[in-house]
Amino acid sequence: MEKFEPFSPPIVKMYVCGLTVYDYMHIGHARTFVVFDSIKRYLRLRGYDVIYVQNITDIDDKIINRANERGMAWKELAEIYIKDYMENLKKLNIKVDYHPKVSEHIDDIIEFIKILVEKGHAYITKSGSVYFDVSSYKFYGELSGRISKDMWDQEEEFVYEKKNPYDFALWKAAKPGEPWWESPWGKGRPGWHIECSVMSTKFLGPRVDIHGGGQDLVFPHHENERAQSECVLNVRPWVKYWLHSGMLMIKGEKMSKSLGNIISLKELFKKWDPRVIRLWLLSAHYRRYLEFSEESLENSRRILDRFLRASQLLSRMIKSLEPAHSISDDEILVIRNIEKTLLGFHKALSEDFNFAEAQSALNQLLGIIFSSVSHIENSAVVIFAYKALKDMNEVFGIADREFLGEIPIEQGISLDSLIDLIVEIRSELRKRKLYDLSDVIRERLSLLGIQLMDKKEKTEWFIREQQKFTKI
Ligand SMILES: [Zn+2]
Numbered sequence: 065m066e067k068f069e070p071f072s073p074p075i076v077k078m079y080v081c082g083l084t085v086y087d088y089m090h091i092g093h094a095r096t097f098v099v100f101d102s103i104k105r106y107l108r109l110r111g112y113d114v115i116y117v118q119n120i121t122d123i124d125d126k127i128i129n130r131a132n133e134r135g136m137a138w139k140e141l142a143e144i145y146i147k148d149y150m151e152n153l154k155k156l157n158i159k160v161d162y163h164p165k166v167s168e169h170i171d172d173i174i175e176f177i178k179i180l181v182e183k184g185h186a187y188i189t190k191s192g193s194v195y196f197d198v199s200s201y202k203f204y205g206e207l208s209g210r211i212s213k214d215m216w217d218q219e220e221e222f223v224y225e226k227k228n229p230y231d232f233a234l235w236k237a238a239k240p241g242e243p244w245w246e247s248p249w250g251k252g253r254p255g256w257h258i259e260c261s262v263m264s265t266k267f268l269g270p271r272v273d274i275h276g277g278g279q280d281l282v283f284p285h286h287e288n289e290r291a292q293s294e295c296v297l298n299v300r301p302w303v304k305y306w307l308h309s310g311m312l313m314i315k316g317e318k319m320s321k322s323l324g325n326i327i328s329l330k331e332l333f334k335k336w337d338p339r340v341i342r343l344w345l346l347s348a349h350y351r352r353y354l355e356f357s358e359e360s361l362e363n364s365r366r367i368l369d370r371f372l373r374a375s376q377l378l379s380r381m382i383k384s385l386e387p388a389h390s391i392s393d394d395e396i397l398v399i400r401n402i403e404k405t406l407l408g409f410h411k412a413l414s415e416d417f418n419f420a421e422a423q424s425a426l427n428q429l430l431g432i433i434f435s436s437v438s439h440i441e442n443s444a445v446v447i448f449a450y451k452a453l454k455d456m457n458e459v460f461g462i463a464d465r466e467f468l469g470e471i472p473i474e475q476g477i478s479l480d481s482l483i484d485l486i487v488e489i490r491s492e493l494r495k496r497k498l499y500d501l502s503d504v505i506r507e508r509l510s511l512l513g514i515q516l517m518d519k520k521e522k523t524e525w526f527i528r529e530q531q532k533f534t535k536i
Pocket residue numbers: 080081082260285289
């Protein structure tokens with residue numbers, strides 16, 4: 065565990081490797097994208113300004129081959145799957161700030177490769193391809209821990225053009241029937257890895273706080289991205305935190321294209337609400353594998369159902385209850401229990417985004433809402449529960465519509481009187497020497513920009529200048 069310290073807080077720059085659009089998106093992709101969307105959401109909940117980029121690989125060997133098989137243009141094929149990808153992101157409530165496409169950044173890619181050639185990190189072959197020379201970058205292999213220099217000679221897939229077996233193509237000379245662009249090295253097209261270095265630099269600048277992707281991308285993709293970026297940008301580390309989401313399993317086997325056991329999203333959507341799928345994808349620690357089963361989805365369906373019922377119940381209660389002016393011991397206990405679930409939720413996510421633990425905190429909160437809050441006629445307690453549920457939704461993203469807008473207070477009740485009420489309740493807690501709880505309230509208000517000052521007679525409050533940054 066280490067402290068999260070982005071390069072320039074409160075900004076967090078996030079880049080996630082997106083989809084190669086030669087086939088329909090499947091649940092393996094969905095897991096990666098849902099996980100990183102929720103990581104982004106959690107950071108935003110904690111006050112960071114996150115910029116989130118997820119690229120689209122629309123030129124690639126697989127796309128060209130498939131388009132040729134089907135006798136269609138590569139662009140036409142890519143468009144079909146880009147449409148599918150975008151629709152799925154929408155259904156799963158994944159929000160991306162920028163979706164750069166490779167085909168729209170060819171000039172930038174050429175400029176980037178030129179620098180690598182000028183600096184002696186890349187070489188041009190007779191055929192007009194350009195390769196990155198891994199021996200020119202002494203940190204190669206450190207990210208994945210996958211290779212050592214002694215192994216170089218043993219590597220089997222030695223291509224005759226390369227100087228070292230791990231050298232990889234930055235620019236591929238055009239073969240007949242392939243799309244091509246003019247370049248200083250002749251007609252050709254970019255290799256795969258270079259696009260992410262180029263597009264992340266274009267959208268996020270020379271340093272990236274979080275770079276994400278599925279576990280299968282660590283080597284060679286991320287290892288290569290890192291090598292070429294650090295060589296061009298003269299920064300080290302280029303990426304502060306590398307995060308890799310775990311794989312999906314089915315009946316004890318890894319879900320993979322080669323085993324032919326991948327479940328398509330299309331099939332899944334026929335039976336399950338996308339919100340159920342989203343919640344299920346967030347039911348394990350992001351780095352661990354996640355086992356697919358109908359039962360586990362059924363379990364997520366039950367949680368979603370309870371979640372939606374709880375949010376409706378609390379909204380209704382808030383609308384019908386009069387503002388509270390006092391609070392009983394029993395009610396304090398309920399607030400305390402809600403606070404405990406919130407602390408558990410934050411602890412789970414602050415410690416390496418443990419979504420499994422965060423979901424168990426959510427279940428506890430739902431339990432408290434149905435067993436206790438539903439019988440309480442104190443608006444302060446209900447609002448507290450509502451806020452807690454809303455915070456959890458900020459991360460899980462399953463009921464954004466239900467939580468649109470702020471607390472559903474009838475018009476006419478001012479923010480001032482609401483804060484007065486909270487401060488009053490806190491004073492009551494202090495009188496009863498419940499200092500830990502009163503401190504929590506002070507802290508939570510402070511996060512919202514409301515500062516309390518305890519004076520002899522009473523507590524005063526004021527609204528601070530907008531302060532968005534909170535450290536995790
Ligand atoms: Zn990438």
